[in-house]
Amino acid sequence: SPGFNFNWFNGGDENGESEEQLGLIPEFYQYSCPQVNDIVMSVLEQAIAKDPRMAASLLRLHFHDCFVQGCDASILLDDSETIISEKQSIPNKNSIRGFEVIDEIKAKLEEACPGVVSCADILALAARGSTVLSGGPYWVLPLGRRDSKTASLSGSNINIPPPNSTLQNLISFFNHQGLDEIDLVALSGSHTIGVARCLSFKQRLYNQNGSNQPDETLERNYYNGLTSVCPKSGGDNNISPLDFASPAMFDNSYFKLIMGGKGLLNSDEVLLSENNWNTVQLVKSYAEDEGIFFNQFAYSMVKMGNIGPLTGYNGEVRMNCRRVN
Numbered sequence: 001s002p003g004f005n006f007n008w009f010n011g012g013d014e015n016g017e018s019e020e021q022l023g024l025i026p027e028f029y030q031y032s033c034p035q036v037n038d039i040v041m042s043v044l045e046q047a048i049a050k051d052p053r054m055a056a057s058l059l060r061l062h063f064h065d066c067f068v069q070g071c072d073a074s075i076l077l078d079d080s081e082t083i084i085s086e087k088q089s090i091p092n093k094n095s096i097r098g099f100e101v102i103d104e105i106k107a108k109l110e111e112a113c114p115g116v117v118s119c120a121d122i123l124a125l126a127a128r129g130s131t132v133l134s135g136g137p138y139w140v141l142p143l144g145r146r147d148s149k150t151a152s153l154s155g156s157n158i159n160i161p162p163p164n165s166t167l168q169n170l171i172s173f174f175n176h177q178g179l180d181e182i183d184l185v186a187l188s189g190s191h192t193i194g195v196a197r198c199l200s201f202k203q204r205l206y207n208q209n210g211s212n213q214p215d216e217t218l219e220r221n222y223y224n225g226l227t228s229v230c231p232k233s234g235g236d237n238n239i240s241p242l243d244f245a246s247p248a249m250f251d252n253s254y255f256k257l258i259m260g261g262k263g264l265l266n267s268d269e270v271l272l273s274e275n276n277w278n279t280v281q282l283v284k285s286y287a288e289d290e291g292i293f294f295n296q297f298a299y300s301m302v303k304m305g306n307i308g309p310l311t312g313y314n315g316e317v318r319m320n321c322r323r324v325n
């Protein structure tokens with residue numbers, strides 16, 4: 001048995017191998033590991049109390065997993081004889097974090113329910129739990145993802161949008177994953193928590209569009225503050241909050257800041273500044289009404305979490321999230 005417990009709707013073929021993609025369901029661990037979410041939440045509570053930024057890092061980990069080969073925990077695999085890790089890709093290197101917390105959750109789950117809960121589901125549960133513990137919305141989370149036996153360094157370099165993307169680029173990156181402009185704006189609202197390195201926004205301060213000038217959409221005082229954290233040369237790893245008003249609180253202040261020219265990344269500000277009617281209306285409505293943002297965020301997180309999952313007999317449930325079995 002591949003360890004799934006609701007297999008009565010698994011048609012399968014003559015060999016008992018199912019080629020079709022089975023759906024994820026919220027009750028997947030109801031009998032095989034009913035305490036799964038309690039265990040995830042107890043580890044998260046401690047980890048986030050110790051380091052409030054960890055919530056942001058875990059949310060981002062799920063995103064960077066799902067955009068490469070789907071939500072299959074490919075991002076967690078270390079280098080080995082058969083694996084070239086995604087951890088060294090341009091978007092991930094010196095930036096992505098949270099692996100130790102995932103290891104700790106996995107170790108506790110292996111004690112409680114050995115061989116049952118996939119690393120890909122742990123990433124999805126950790127993203128939801130981190131959102132909730134930061135004050136954001138809860139959502140009913142479909143489960144039953146299985147773990148990949150492969151990783152894709154090139155996929156990680158190609159599919160994760162860079163911070164200086166134009167709006168049209170961002171829309172294309174999201175469309176490629178089956179996500180639309182509404183998902184783009186709502187999920188960008190993740191930048192209500194966490195930080196970015198100077199390297200990720202330097203171009204806006206000193207050489208936007210090859211002009212040797214700052215991005216004119218940057219509010220003046222905000223720009224001045226950023227130049228002291230992020231000098232023209234050096235300081236690439238200095239960090240600045242994505243939402244300086246409430247960097248550890250999951251709220252709608254990210255959208256309010258964008259309205260005032262105080263979004264940190266080019267990809268944040270273009271949602272408003274490129275005058276795309278749809279994204280402008282969405283930024284405005286999320287800035288005005290936190291409830292509308294929370295509802296859409298929850299919906300879009302489920303959608304993102306459903307990208308290309310391995311189910312049925314595809315993939316495996318890893319024993320250790322860092323290596324294939």
Ligand code: HEM
Nearest residue numbers: 056057060063095161162163187190194195196197200267
């Ligand atoms: C729309 C396209 C996006 C772009 C261009 C983008 C880009 C970035 C960049 C450059 C950083 C800072 C990395 C660094 O300098 O070390 C960052 C951080 C972050 N991103 Fe995004 N991101 C996008 C969408 C998303 C989505 C969809 C999510 C989650 C669903 C997300 C969640 C986060 C979080 C939580 C952080 C802070 C991480 C931490 O503090 O450790 N981002 N993003």
Ligand SMILES: [Ca+2]
Nearest residue numbers: 065068070074
């Ligand atoms: Ca993946």
Ligand SMILES: [Ca+2]
Nearest residue numbers: 192243246249
């Ligand atoms: Ca915030």
